[in-house]
Amino acid sequence: MPTEKIYDTQPHKYDFTANVLSCEQKEGGFEVTLDKTAFFHEGGGQECDTGKIGDARVSYVYEKDGTVYHVCDKAASGEALCSVDAAPRFSRMQNHSAEHIVSGIIHSLFGYDNVGFHLGDDRVTLDINGKLGKDDIERVELLANEAVWKNLPVRVKYISPDETEKTEYRYKKEIEGRIRVVTIEGVDSCACCAPHVERTGEIGMIKLVDPMNYKGGTRVFMLAGDKAFADYSERYRQTREISVMLSAKQGEICDAVRRLAAELEKEKAALSEKKKEIASYIVKEAVQTSGEKIIFVSDLDGGSIRRVVNACVERDGALCALFSLSARGGYDYMISGGGIDLRALAQDINKSFDARGGGNAQAISGHINDTEDAIRSYFAQRTDKRDN
Ligand SMILES: [Zn+2]
Known part of the structure; x- marks a missing residue:
């Protein structure tokens, strides 16, 4: 029986009560199914959620034929209070929704697709199957942040296979059964199984960094939400430290380093002369x-x-x-x-x-x-x- 997914309509509901339908001891632990769940199973480039079902710790979640299996360290039964680890889950939602915005904008501007999405611990990797220059990426980045500032609604809808032809969305594949389409109003529609933020304003900020040529296309890294904030904080800390070391204003540290490098070159040349003198x-x-x-x-x-x-x-x-x-x-x-x-x-x-x-x-x-x-x-x- 398919498990009801709470995050389809309530992505911020991390604590919930559910009935344990089955609990089977397997090699990796106890596999628990519930009548409904807020736990996301892994998929689509995103890791699964972790948390608790009653006293049992949930370390892994997967889906098979519509049923969500929660791998726990203990057995569970009856009606259970459940909780998803909220901080990592919210971070993943921020970054995954940001990825949809960026990929959607790239698709509508250039017709390229994101062919490799990986949501890592400190940043997200996007592999685009077309060449994007520095100006293109800056343009995408600005439009993506404008979509965040507009605080657009993010909606989840299931469509039946016969509706796919008349529905516009990215990532169209032959899938049996109904298809889950995530739509960010005016920006993107994409087939996706993962939980997303309710409104784009929750993403906070989107930053695209370190683009490179990759397999004939472009690989670019993305930081959004809490990851963008952590990155800004760390960069600010380093910039401030460097500006103190150089006795230069934070906005002028590049010029200060250039001056220092030129002085160092001069000193190196003088030292080399001295060494020759010493040698003779x-x-x-x-x-x-x-x-x-x-x-x-x-x-x-x-x-x-x-x-x-x-x-x-x-x-x-x-x-x-x-x-x-x-x-x-x-x-x-x-x-x-x-x-x-x-x-x-x-x-x-x-x-x-x-x-x-x-x-x-x-x-x-x-x-x-x-x-x-x-x-x-x-x-x-x-x-x-x-x-x-
Ligand atoms: Zn997705």
Whole structure:
């Protein structure tokens, strides 16, 4: 027997009394049917409602042949006080009704259809089977919000299969039995099984964000109702924090960041020059002495490290190991010279320091996450070993 759906006429009735018609223990829990229900079963891109039937917790709801099954953690019987978790359900109604408005406007302006609707936790995904530019999306967004401001009624009507031909609505498919059509006056009519707000004013606001090309059409994300409010609040919090950090008015943070980025570029260029100077100073110092060199410096870039090591090795061919303190901690290194196959040394360093490094017989490089003392003592021991 088909279950009477309370949300067809009273979408905001979350608490209701119903008679338990059957309760069957199955693998996933107790499956309860009622003479009428306010619980929405999942479908049409929307999750099912949760809530309570008497003392039993309803975790899943589905429909089969017109009957709604409530999957509960306990058995239920007789006349039961039931309640649907109102906040998530209202949020879904806000966002689903908003989706109908947006899809309806896109359909009437461009003739495109929404071919993929997903109502996620933080936003709604819409896949439109046609290309929409930035201006198109802004136009749709404005018209959608105007439909909200007009506080239009949303009506649910069942039509019989022989009425489908003479009725205009989106999402026409061959469906057996009567068809539920949700109409937003002057904006959209669409076949849909889900509960919707009573009037569009309840949606509050509709925002379309992050459009992208997708499978030859357009994917766009939508925030409406409580999700739009949560998003605005979070963006406001971040904007305010950034404006304080930049000492700039909230409306001028982009200009402030651009100025900062330009200054940073200048500073980076100056720093790079300084590093080159330091590198040539280190080279001058290092080539004064002959023999094996273990040099520690702070924060030299890869190019400068190579210049120093190559200059030292060129002087007398002795081994030169340069360790540059890295911003991520530990030391970047390059080792060359000494007339030995350095690949074995790289392997030994990797083993001794749990490090990453390698190269060829003439030059090795890598990263060691340890202290200068530990690295110096490793090389001191190596010298001892070689002397023996
Ligand atoms: Zn729908």
